[in-house]
Amino acid sequence: MRVIAPADxxxxxxxxxxxxxxxxxxAFAAAYALAYLVGGERRMLRLIRRYGPIMxxxxxxxxxxxxxxxxxxVKQVFTAAPDVLLGGEGVGPAAAIYGSRSMFVQEExxxxxxxxxxxPALHGAALSSxxxxxxxxxxxxxxxxxxxxxxxxxxxxxxxxxxxxxxxIFGVDDPDEVRRLGQPFERLLNLGVSEQxxxxxxxxxxGALRVWPQRARAxxxxxxxxxxxxxxxxxxxxxxxxxxxxxxxxxxxxxDGEPLSDNEIRDDLITLMLAGHETTATTLAWAFDLLLHDxxxxxxxxxxxxxxxxxxxxxxxxxxxxxxPPAPFTAxxxxxxxxxxxxxVDAGTxxxxxxxxxxxxxxxxxxxxxxxxERFLGTRPQTYAWVPFGGGIKRCLxxxxxxxxxxxxxxxxxxxxxxxxxDERPEKIVRRSIMLAPAHGTRVRFRPRETRCxxx
Ligand code: HEM
Numbered sequence: 001m002r003v004i005a006p007a008d009x010x011x012x013x014x015x016x017x018x019x020x021x022x023x024x025x026x027a028f029a030a031a032y033a034l035a036y037l038v039g040g041e042r043r044m045l046r047l048i049r050r051y052g053p054i055m056x057x058x059x060x061x062x063x064x065x066x067x068x069x070x071x072x073x074v075k076q077v078f079t080a081a082p083d084v085l086l087g088g089e090g091v092g093p094a095a096a097i098y099g100s101r102s103m104f105v106q107e108e109x110x111x112x113x114x115x116x117x118x119x120p121a122l123h124g125a126a127l128s129s130x131x132x133x134x135x136x137x138x139x140x141x142x143x144x145x146x147x148x149x150x151x152x153x154x155x156x157x158x159x160x161x162x163x164x165x166x167x168x169i170f171g172v173d174d175p176d177e178v179r180r181l182g183q184p185f186e187r188l189l190n191l192g193v194s195e196q197x198x199x200x201x202x203x204x205x206x207g208a209l210r211v212w213p214q215r216a217r218a219x220x221x222x223x224x225x226x227x228x229x230x231x232x233x234x235x236x237x238x239x240x241x242x243x244x245x246x247x248x249x250x251x252x253x254x255x256d257g258e259p260l261s262d263n264e265i266r267d268d269l270i271t272l273m274l275a276g277h278e279t280t281a282t283t284l285a286w287a288f289d290l291l292l293h294d295x296x297x298x299x300x301x302x303x304x305x306x307x308x309x310x311x312x313x314x315x316x317x318x319x320x321x322x323x324x325p326p327a328p329f330t331a332x333x334x335x336x337x338x339x340x341x342x343x344x345v346d347a348g349t350x351x352x353x354x355x356x357x358x359x360x361x362x363x364x365x366x367x368x369x370x371x372x373x374e375r376f377l378g379t380r381p382q383t384y385a386w387v388p389f390g391g392g393i394k395r396c397l398x399x400x401x402x403x404x405x406x407x408x409x410x411x412x413x414x415x416x417x418x419x420x421x422x423d424e425r426p427e428k429i430v431r432r433s434i435m436l437a438p439a440h441g442t443r444v445r446f447r448p449r450e451t452r453c454x455x456x
Contacts, residue, residue, distance in 0.1 A: 015066055015343040017056030018047070029058035033202070040431045041328060041356055048357050054341045056349070061202035062092070065350045069357035071364065071384040073341045077332055077351055078384065078392035082108040085332035085351065087394040092331060092350070093201035094274075094434060096209045097192035099219070101263065102271045108393075113254055115397060118268055121248040122401045129243045130168045134405050137163045138412035145446050150422045152441030154285035161281040162186060164405060165273055170229065171244030181229075184221035185273040191215055193278055193433045226269060230262050245272065272398070279326045280402045282435055285442040286324035287317060287410060290371045292421035292444065297373055305411040315376035317406045321388035322359045322381070323371060324429065328436050329354050330390040356436075358387050371426075417448040 020028035035043060036059070044067070047055065053070030068077055077085060088105040091098070095105040103114035120126060141160045145151060166182040167173060191197060191214060200208040230250070233239055239247050249265050260268070291298045300312045331352045338345045345351060360368040364385040365375065389396035396402075413419070422445060427438035 013343050015054045015056050015341070015345065016051050017064075018051075018058070020058040025058060026060065029060040032057055033060040033062075041429060041436065044354065045357055045360075048354065054343060056345075061204075062350050063348065064346070065352050066345045067352045067354050068340070069354040069361075070341070071358060071361060071382070074353050074358055074387060074391070075384040076340050077353055078390070078395075080332070080338065080392075082111075082393060084335055084338060086335050087111065087332055087392075089333040090331035090350065090394075093197050094192060096197065096201060096204075096212075097188060097215070098271055098274060099267060101267045103268060104271050104275065112393065114260075114264065114268065115393075117249065117252040117254060117260055118272075118397060120252070121245040122272075122398055126243050126245075126248060127401060127404055130164075130401075131404065131408055133167045134164050134408045135412050137167065138409045139416060142413065142416045142446065142448060148445055148447050150443045150445055152285075153288050153444045154281065154438060154441035157281035157284040158278070160409065161277050161284070161405070164409075165277050169245040169269060169272060171242055171247065181225055184218060184225055185270070185277075187221065188215070188218040188270070189274055189277060191218060192274055193435060195433055197433055222270060223266065226266050227262065230265055245269070275396075276398045276402065278435060280398075280405055282326035282437050283317070283320060283324070283402070283406060284409060285438055286326070286427075287320040287406065288419065288444060289421070289427050289438050289442040290320055290324070291316065292419055293426045294371060297371075301410065302414050305414040310407055311377065312373065313407050313410060314403070315373040317403060317410070318376040318381050318386070319371055319373040322365075322386055323356075323369065324436070325355045325359060325388035326435050326437070327388070327390075328356060328431065328434075330387075330394075353387065353390070355387050355390075358385060361385060415449070417446050420445045 018028075018032060020032075047057070048067065048069045053073055054066060054068050056064055056066045059065050068074055086107055088095075088107045088111060091105045095102075098104050103111055103118065106114060137160060141156065141163070145156060162182050162185075163178060166178045166185075170177075170181050172178055172181065191212075200212060202208075204210075229246070233246060233250055236242075240251055242248075246265070246269065249260055249268055251259075253259055291301060297312075297316060301316055304310060304313050329352045331350050334345050334347050334349045334351060336347045338347075338349075338351070340351075359365075362368050364382065366372075383391065389399040422443035423440065427440060427442055429436050430439045431437075
């Protein structure tokens with residue numbers, strides 16, 4: 001039994017929460033889960049306003065969930081010891097797609113070992129070497145877009161970010177090879193953003209996650225392309241000179257001098273492909289949605305795209321991630337009773353960090369619901385009041401990569417042509433499985449800057 005330390009003495013009450021009377025607990029938990037699925041983030045924000053910065057809510061399939069929405073409390077969550085709040089356990093439904101051996105769902109010390117080995121591939125010299133790939137992919141993407149006809153930026157952004165991540169990970173350039181390597185990952189990713197995942201997770205005790213033929217097929221298809229590639233690279237005398245993610249992972253050594261096994265490398269590749277593709281594509285679609293409805297901001301980003309400046313564009317991406325974070329929340333699971341905000345959260349409770357509520361805290365941001373990129377000029381986002389990438393030892397490992405990709409790609413696209421919004425107003429936020437996406441995928445029109453040679 002855990003003794004409550006003096007500092008915890010006041011922290012013996014459970015956080016306020018939505019009712020779930022004992023005989024009807026399951027019915028209430030199902031109703032709240034359904035209300036969230038239907039009512040989405042708006043409903044959640046209303047509840048947060050009513051119940052305060054920490055509240056509990058029974059949700060079918062997740063149990064009693066504590067929702068945290070205050071920067072000070074979030075700091076306590078993100079800085080808690082990793083054996084007190086479990087990060088891997090907190091991943092929830094997505095773990096079924098990443099797989100149980102992914103570093104994303106591992107606990108310490110294994111998580112940190114794998115994270116350290118992955119870090120150089122997404123930062124520093126490696127990251128700089130990916131910029132020409134990002135630029136070239138963005139330029140080529142516009143060649144296939146319809147001219148002056150509406151299309152969905154989200155769909156186009158998905159193809160573009162997939163193209164980039166495949167090239168960066170595997171060091172390939174041939175379009176057929178890029179397609180061959182990307183396809184099986186895309187299949188797994190599509191399962192990850194399908195409603196099937198949410199439903200199967202809810203029914204996991206009945207075995208709905210253990211037996212999932214489509215997922216098994218997608219994983220087999222990934223093995224069929226990735227494992228031979230790893231074997232081939234093992235015999236490549238130039239491996240140490242290559243800067244693609246696969247080569248860097250194959251050459252990485254831990255503190256004990258041990259390399260990653262082939263299976264660990266495969267799992268890391270899956271993690272990067274899945275974590276980095278949909279999130280970045282959705283943010284790109286949101287950035288265009290917001291920019292195309294704000295002519296002044298658009299002009300300033302266009303000017304930077306021409307001059308090579310990045311200050312305002314960085315502010316635009318920061319502001320996009322503030323009011324339109326693609327991931328609505330991240331979570332940790334309490335391994336033991338956890339005192340927070342004057343309350344005590346029971347062991348086993350999932351603590352959900354509500355990203356939008358924190359990013360729109362009216363005490364931290366003037367006009368919190370408005371798109372005002374200027375607020376980030378000359379100042380960096382605050383660690384616990386701007387959390388689109390989560391925080392602590394599980395903070396998004398691809399944050400620098402995705403910022404670089406979003407800025408680079410936005411500039412190239414704006415240099416390549418003129419964009420206009422199809423819809424008069426900015427898009428509504430809708431929940432698509434575990435992502436928050438623009439309701440109609442951000443419909444845009446595009447006109448290339450130079451006349452293209454049309455095929456005869
Ligand atoms: C705008 C784009 C992105 C957003 C908004 C985003 C958001 C997130 C969030 C919220 C988490 C959970 C953090 C936590 O629980 O504290 C996360 C984790 C992670 N992300 Fe991202 N992500 C993005 C792009 C990327 C990219 C491009 C990559 C890789 C190429 C990536 C790789 C990862 C990995 C590996 C983790 C797990 C980190 C760990 O467990 O230590 N992400 N991301």
